[in-house]
Amino acid sequence: MDIPRVTCTFIPPWLLERIGAADALALDEQLRVRRTARAAGPRTTAARAVDVPAWTVHDADNATKLPGRPVRTAGQPAIGDVTVDEAADGIEATLLMFAEAFARDSYDGAGAPVSITVHYGKDYDNAFWDGAQLVFGDGDRTVFERFTSSSDVLAHEFGHAVTEHTAALAYRDQSGALNESISDVFAACFKQRLAGETATEGDWLIGEGIFVAGINARALRDMAAPGTAYDDPTLGSDPQVGHMDDYIRTTDDNGGVHLNSGIPNRAFQLAATAIGGTSLEGAGQIWYAALTSGTLTPTADFAAFAAVTVAAAGEHVDAVTSAWQQVGVTADATTPAPGPVESGGERVVRVRRSGGFAGRTEEGVVSLDAADDGVRAIVERIDLDAAAAGAAAYxxxxxxYLYTFQVADGDPVTLPEQALSGDLHELAELVLRRDR
Ligand SMILES: [Zn+2]
Known part of the structure; x- marks a missing residue:
């Protein structure tokens, strides 16, 4: 496709090297349709009948129709597709961990069959839980490897399903960062269990191995030292924080859920290493008890969650109390309000994409005066207020992913991935696309 060049500024510079947003954006329509279809009927969780396999891995064949073609189910041997077989091994081991460590039968506690899709989209740089299944992209192989290559990613996504069916923590601000952190906690426990490591022996790295060779990254996140997992000219540097003093106020990434999750992540790592033994037997049991206590509200903040873990800590109450204190979470900690999104009053259209498993934010800015007719025509057609009102259904x-659109000095409008119209889709593609 030959698109006329436009004035296009990517911030920060490493975004120039990123895969174009086109491929990820092409998925939105499918997701939107699927989400709408699901919303039409009552949400149910099917209990697994005796003849239904515990899990099924599907192949999307690099398209975006979910769930795709079933290619392997529980009890069947490896098929030779490394991605399918990694997902199969990962879900087997994850289900076993939850059964053995927490006496939990699948994510809903009632044996729900687990649906997984791999080879989702083309060069798709993400993995997610969409409320019905786990989905994995192959990565762009420029920055990211396939997202099944680090099995803790699967345990992380499965953890989101567990959280949805237990404390149902809202995916925004501190409750959203807790939601993220709990998935990392399960992922770390999972990784250490596979390696036969104690909490002290574990490396506390999440997503180790999802970057291609040559990227200066140990992993995607470091629970022991948030903000140190990567520092690379292409990728930028790890933006996570590990103390309330550094809490990030932002409207991106649902209020920085992948950034501020470093704070409760570090609290868990401190508690687990102080308690000793394995993370699963020690702090893992306390965190799981808190998650399933029934006393957390969906909007629980860090302090509320900390209080529930302290209450569940038993003989380890001092270790857990100290862990939260060390990251600055105290009873009177509150969620700082998001800062304003800056607006220079310029004649520009600005698109930001944030969230995703990696929790990274990309931004593109196109001058309306210098823009090609395509961008200007879309900007004239779209109604961001209507889109914002419609997004409430999602x-x-x-x-x-989460998208924020801002035209000239109008108010920024933030929409979830499933809520983008065809026009917004195209606009985001044009503004975020790689400068070719
Ligand atoms: Zn997550």
Whole structure:
């Protein structure tokens, strides 16, 4: 496609090297249709009948129709597709961990069959739980490897399903960061269990191995030292924080859920290593008890969650109390209000994409005066206020993308991935696309 060049500024510079947003954006329509279809009927969780396999891995064949073609189910041997077989091994081990460590039968506690899709989309740089299944992209192979290559990613996404069916923490601000952190907690426990490591022996890295060779990254996140997992000219540097003093106020990423999750992540790591033994047997049991206590509200903040873990800590109450204190979470901690989105009053259209498993934010800015007719025509057609009103029907799902549009000095409008119209889709593609 030959698109006339436009004035296009990507911020920060490493975004120039990123895969174009086109491929990820092409998925939105499918997701939107699917979400609408699901919303039409009552939400149910089917209990697994005896003849239904515990899990099924599907192949989307690099298209975006979910769930795709079933290619392997529980009890069947490896098929030779490394991605399918990694997903199969990952879900087997994840279900076993939850059964053995928490006496939990699948994510709903009632044996729900687990649906997984791999080879989703083309060069798709993400993995997510959409409320019905786990979905994995192959990565662009420029920055990201396939998202099944680090099995803790699967445990992380499964953890979102567990949270949805237990404390149902809202995916925004501190409750959203807790939602994220709990998935990382399960992922770390999972990784250490597979390696036979104690909490002290574990490396506390999440998403180790999802970057291609040559990217200066140990992993995507470091629970022991948030903000140190990567620092690379292409990728930028790890933006996570690990203390309330550094809490990030933002409207991106649903209020920085992948950034501020470093704070409760570090609290868990401190508690687990102080308690000793394995993370699963020690702090893992306390965190799981808190998650399933029935005493958390969906909008629980860090302090509320900390209080429930302290209450569940038993003989380890001092270790858990100290862990939260070390990251600055105290009883009177509150969610700082998001800062204003800056607006220079310029004649520009600005698009930001944030969230996703990696929790990274990309921004594109196109001058309306210098823009090609395509961009200007879309800007004249779209009604951001109507889109914002319509978006209320969509629930933000863990690790799915979030888009913010701003035209000239109008108010920024933020929409979940499933809520983009065809025009907004195209506009985002034009503004975020790689400068070719
Ligand atoms: Zn997540």
């Amino acid at each position: 629930r933000q799902m863990p690790d799915m």
